[in-house]
Amino acid sequence: MTVNEALNAFKKHQQIMSAYGHLMGVVSLDAATAAPKGSYEGRGQTMGIMSQILYDLTADPKNHEVLKVLEANPNELDPQTRREVEVARKSFDQLQRIPAEEYVAYSVLLNESEAVWEKAKNENDFASFAPFLEKIVEYNRKFAGYYNAEMKPYDALLNEYEEGLNMETLDAFFAQLRSVIVPLVDKIRQAKPVEDSFLSAHYPVEQQRKFSDYLMEVMGLDRNYCGIAESEHPFTTNFNNKDVRITTHYHEDALASSMYSVIHEGGHALYELGCDDIYNHTNLSGGVSMGIHESQSRFYENIIGRSHAFIGLIFPKLKELFPEQLAGVTADMFYRAVNKAEPSLIRTESDELTYALHVMVRYELEKQLIDGTLAVRDVPAAWNRLYQEYLGVEVPDDTRGCLQDSHWAGGAIGYFPSYALGSAYGPQMLHFMEKDLGDVMDLVAKGELAKVTGWLREHIHRHAGFYKPDALFEMTCGKFDAKYFTDYLTNKYTKLYDL
Amino acid sequence: MTVNEALNAFKKHQQIMSAYGHLMGVVSLDAATAAPKGSYEGRGQTMGIMSQILYDLTADPKNHEVLKVLEANPNELDPQTRREVEVARKSFDQLQRIPAEEYVAYSVLLNESEAVWEKAKNENDFASFAPFLEKIVEYNRKFAGYYNAEMKPYDALLNEYEEGLNMETLDAFFAQLRSVIVPLVDKIRQAKPVEDSFLSAHYPVEQQRKFSDYLMEVMGLDRNYCGIAESEHPFTTNFNNKDVRITTHYHEDALASSMYSVIHEGGHALYELGCDDIYNHTNLSGGVSMGIHESQSRFYENIIGRSHAFIGLIFPKLKELFPEQLAGVTADMFYRAVNKAEPSLIRTESDELTYALHVMVRYELEKQLIDGTLAVRDVPAAWNRLYQEYLGVEVPDDTRGCLQDSHWAGGAIGYFPSYALGSAYGPQMLHFMEKDLGDVMDLVAKGELAKVTGWLREHIHRHAGFYKPDALFEMTCGKFDAKYFTDYLTNKYTKLYDL
Numbered sequence: 001m002t003v004n005e006a007l008n009a010f011k012k013h014q015q016i017m018s019a020y021g022h023l024m025g026v027v028s029l030d031a032a033t034a035a036p037k038g039s040y041e042g043r044g045q046t047m048g049i050m051s052q053i054l055y056d057l058t059a060d061p062k063n064h065e066v067l068k069v070l071e072a073n074p075n076e077l078d079p080q081t082r083r084e085v086e087v088a089r090k091s092f093d094q095l096q097r098i099p100a101e102e103y104v105a106y107s108v109l110l111n112e113s114e115a116v117w118e119k120a121k122n123e124n125d126f127a128s129f130a131p132f133l134e135k136i137v138e139y140n141r142k143f144a145g146y147y148n149a150e151m152k153p154y155d156a157l158l159n160e161y162e163e164g165l166n167m168e169t170l171d172a173f174f175a176q177l178r179s180v181i182v183p184l185v186d187k188i189r190q191a192k193p194v195e196d197s198f199l200s201a202h203y204p205v206e207q208q209r210k211f212s213d214y215l216m217e218v219m220g221l222d223r224n225y226c227g228i229a230e231s232e233h234p235f236t237t238n239f240n241n242k243d244v245r246i247t248t249h250y251h252e253d254a255l256a257s258s259m260y261s262v263i264h265e266g267g268h269a270l271y272e273l274g275c276d277d278i279y280n281h282t283n284l285s286g287g288v289s290m291g292i293h294e295s296q297s298r299f300y301e302n303i304i305g306r307s308h309a310f311i312g313l314i315f316p317k318l319k320e321l322f323p324e325q326l327a328g329v330t331a332d333m334f335y336r337a338v339n340k341a342e343p344s345l346i347r348t349e350s351d352e353l354t355y356a357l358h359v360m361v362r363y364e365l366e367k368q369l370i371d372g373t374l375a376v377r378d379v380p381a382a383w384n385r386l387y388q389e390y391l392g393v394e395v396p397d398d399t400r401g402c403l404q405d406s407h408w409a410g411g412a413i414g415y416f417p418s419y420a421l422g423s424a425y426g427p428q429m430l431h432f433m434e435k436d437l438g439d440v441m442d443l444v445a446k447g448e449l450a451k452v453t454g455w456l457r458e459h460i461h462r463h464a465g466f467y468k469p470d471a472l473f474e475m476t477c478g479k480f481d482a483k484y485f486t487d488y489l490t491n492k493y494t495k496l497y498d499l
Numbered sequence: 500m501t502v503n504e505a506l507n508a509f510k511k512h513q514q515i516m517s518a519y520g521h522l523m524g525v526v527s528l529d530a531a532t533a534a535p536k537g538s539y540e541g542r543g544q545t546m547g548i549m550s551q552i553l554y555d556l557t558a559d560p561k562n563h564e565v566l567k568v569l570e571a572n573p574n575e576l577d578p579q580t581r582r583e584v585e586v587a588r589k590s591f592d593q594l595q596r597i598p599a600e601e602y603v604a605y606s607v608l609l610n611e612s613e614a615v616w617e618k619a620k621n622e623n624d625f626a627s628f629a630p631f632l633e634k635i636v637e638y639n640r641k642f643a644g645y646y647n648a649e650m651k652p653y654d655a656l657l658n659e660y661e662e663g664l665n666m667e668t669l670d671a672f673f674a675q676l677r678s679v680i681v682p683l684v685d686k687i688r689q690a691k692p693v694e695d696s697f698l699s700a701h702y703p704v705e706q707q708r709k710f711s712d713y714l715m716e717v718m719g720l721d722r723n724y725c726g727i728a729e730s731e732h733p734f735t736t737n738f739n740n741k742d743v744r745i746t747t748h749y750h751e752d753a754l755a756s757s758m759y760s761v762i763h764e765g766g767h768a769l770y771e772l773g774c775d776d777i778y779n780h781t782n783l784s785g786g787v788s789m790g791i792h793e794s795q796s797r798f799y800e801n802i803i804g805r806s807h808a809f810i811g812l813i814f815p816k817l818k819e820l821f822p823e824q825l826a827g828v829t830a831d832m833f834y835r836a837v838n839k840a841e842p843s844l845i846r847t848e849s850d851e852l853t854y855a856l857h858v859m860v861r862y863e864l865e866k867q868l869i870d871g872t873l874a875v876r877d878v879p880a881a882w883n884r885l886y887q888e889y890l891g892v893e894v895p896d897d898t899r900g901c902l903q904d905s906h907w908a909g910g911a912i913g914y915f916p917s918y919a920l921g922s923a924y925g926p927q928m929l930h931f932m933e934k935d936l937g938d939v940m941d942l943v944a945k946g947e948l949a950k951v952t953g954w955l956r957e958h959i960h961r962h963a964g965f966y967k968p969d970a971l972f973e974m975t976c977g978k979f980d981a982k983y984f985t986d987y988l989t990n991k992y993t994k995l996y997d998l
Contacts, residue, residue, distance in 0.1 A: 239542075
């Protein structure tokens with residue numbers, strides 16, 4: 001095989017895999033947003049068949065030959081192709097180690113488990129979900145060995161979502177966060193409480209939908225390339241850089257819930273929409289890692305979306321859409337309400353300060369599940385104990401406890417820590433952004449979010465998967481230092497609560 | 500290859516094709532209901548790649564070997580498998596004749612042309628759609644030759660949608676309809692006009708959505724297996740007999756529009772939901788032909804949905820949802836309004852009596868487009884002339900003229916006649932249904948639609964693609980005779996207009 005033949009086969013293979021990814025992605029989106037509840041069996045059959053086909057396509061020995069030819073001739077490849085080869089090699093080696101029947105069985109299991117989890121959550125019935133979670137944990141433990149037998153199993157899983165991340169780093173990172181967050185939370189307990197009852201007035205779904213449209217407009221999300229739908233759990237999915245979808249979930253008694261999920265998912269969507277065209281239909285398309293992705297979503301959700309400047313900008317629209325619900329409420333009161341720091345039950349609705357504590361609970365449980373020191377049946381009790389210990393709250397049921405997130409049902413173990421990491425990247429990015437743009441909050445106040453997104457696009461978005469996540473971050477922001485984050489939290493909450 | 504090996508390969512192949520069909524179907528559904536407008540390019544790339552893969556899968560010479568083994572051993576096959584082999588043979592032979600690159604190019608063309616058509620329709624810009632329609636006509640003319648070089652090209656296309664249907668039959672059928680419908684329409688012109696202005700009061704979309712849910716409930720559509728979404732043009736799609744979706748389009752100034760599209764698509768959905776499980780994931784799954792499918796949808800839409808009994812049944816709900824819009828309106832007035840017979844512009848919103856005249860316009864144009872006596876650029880003028888001739892109406896623009904239907908943009912030439920055929924099957928089915936169930940309108944008045952659907956399920960739905968369409972119809976209703984239909988129309992409209 002000549003290098004040119006290998007190159008053609010390699011590019012063609014990526015296009016084919018991208019086409020399959022597109023199809024499967026749309027089916028998953030449909031399953032979460034529009035499909036009738038009883039449709040999962042037929043979808044399971046289809047997904048099972050496709051998993052086998054995808055497995056065969058990826059594990060095809062011909063790919064190995066192609067890769068070997070390309071790896072033997074690095075100087076004949078342009079830099080993008082070299083990186084594509086590197087990424088392809090990683091996937092190929094990993095998949096090679098997973099027996100086809102396990103891969104297919106796991107895909108079928110996940111399709112079913114997501115439906116079972118949703119029902120279990122709605123009915124507060126952990127027992128019905130437990131057998132699925134047991135199998136998922138078992139598969140993940142096994143897969144960890146396939147991914148990297150040298151690493152501790154949980155490290156191997158972490159490394160899947162964020163290359164280079166491990167328990168050593170995370171233990172230190174979380175300890176540092178705890179040392180700042182816990183004392184702040186204690187001081188806030190003594191401070192004057194923030195009034196936020198108006199956020200749980202009645203906010204009709206129809207009006208909230210209009211508000212979502214407005215938020216997407218303010219964020220500069222081009223509706224020609226970005227859709228919004230409704231699902232149990234908000235998420236973002238992308239098929240290429242001109243077809244991105246976000247979802248939200250409306251609660252009529254909680255305005256901030258959908259509001260901040262739209263801004264959060266909108267941050268993910270801006271990342272996907274901002275990737276350069278040259279990466280479409282290659283294995284470098286889309287955001288590079290979960291941590292970097294979360295840095296973008298949480299930058300928008302918290303640093304922008306929960307700023308005084310942003311609330312000031314959007315407050316007239318809020319008053320227009322919800323005149324009765326917000327009668328007598330000022331922009332400053334609204335700002336304080338959406339920043340109320342209070343240990344609570346639900347991660348996705350928690351405040352910016354206590355959020356990382358929610359992540360730490362999941363991190364501790366995942367570590368123990370994977371190393372075998374925690375049995376699945378004991379998850380609810382362990383969950384409730386850690387919520388008491390880290391957040392000081394009593395968990396009343398599993399619906400608001402260990403069944404609240406879809407991640408485990410979807411097979412994602414080792415994913416949660418990237419949420420905390422993503423949050424922590426933000427203030428460091430802001431610091432370097434301000435070196436270029438000056439006072440960012442001044443831009444936000446004027447509605448000039450295009451400049452903020454432009455900076456993120458230039459330094460992060462456009463590169464898609466071309467650089468490794470740590471390299472991408474360091475190119476612009478230097479070595480990661482959690483102190484930017486802890487300083488940011490300390491400043492923000494000291495001022496807000498007058499501590 | 501043993502018969503058993505061939506059988507296994509054959510069944511496996513069908514499951515794989517069914518899985519691909521499922522994926523592609525969901526992508527098409529998403530494209531029509533949820534996808535952002537600008538997403539079609541990326542989808543086109545994916546669909547192009549998948550068309551090639553599907554072509555290769557279907558045209559694979561191994562399939563031919565498998566088929567030959569099975570065809571040589573008919574006695575070792577159960578009747579269902581024999582029919583599956585027959586259907587597979589037909590597809591295989593057809594596809595064999597279409598060169599791969601034409602098949603793929605055509606798929607890509609259709610993906611693009613649907614987006615172009617939608618824009619052209621909205622902007623009354625036939626010229627922008629014309630080059631696409633030209634290519635589509637050209638492909639269809641060529642494909643007709645591939646399908647069956649012995650037949651006249653348009654007959655070969657008709658035969659694709661309804662096995663055995665040809666121009667000779669249709670010319671006679673349409674002549675018979677015209678001889679009854681045209682005089683009736685003339686008499687109605689002289690009769691006292693029906694008052695229907697209340698149907699174009701303001702009907703908010705939100706309330707109409709609730710009404711759709713109610714109609715689906717009345718029809719016995721199980722929402723666990725049947726979803727509803729919104730699209731430019733209403734349609735039904737199915738992925739298996741436990742995952743069926745209907746779509747509708749709400750017009751705030753036209754209550755009957757979405758109401759009857761929901762009932763119509765609901766009729767299609769009942770058919771799909773009623774297919775026996777044994778046909779899932781085989782090439783016999785789903786309704787057998789367009790004509791039979793339309794017989795089910797139009798049976799529900801017109802014979803049931805536009806009956807006095809049905810209006811009486813649902814009228815309390817209508818009054819509850821739209822008290823102001825329907826103030827002073829009685830069930831009888833509503834019945835007369837939704838049956839108002841009046842030559843009009845839009846096929847999908849036309850009445851039961853003049854509907855077939857709309858179909859005849861398309862039939863005449865398609866015949867001429869395919870035999871080359873009509874150029875695409877002359878379609879608008881020819882369309883307008885025929886609307887004047889058959890319906891006596893002036894077409895004000897192409898949006899309400901030759902751009903109104905999505906069918907041609909989707910490549911469906913030869914499809915329209917099955918609409919008229921489907922309408923005509925209904926009254927003959929009703930006749931035989933009443934032999935078993937007694938007075939059907941009595942059941943409808945009591946809300947016992949399950950009995951009506953039960954009869955249709957027993958005689959039509961459950962058989963899916965097992966029998967050929969004409970055999971399926973004749974098993975229960977004897978030879979098709981259009982007189983049942985013309986008698987039904989004559990009786991209904993003579994009474995309604997007191998002719």
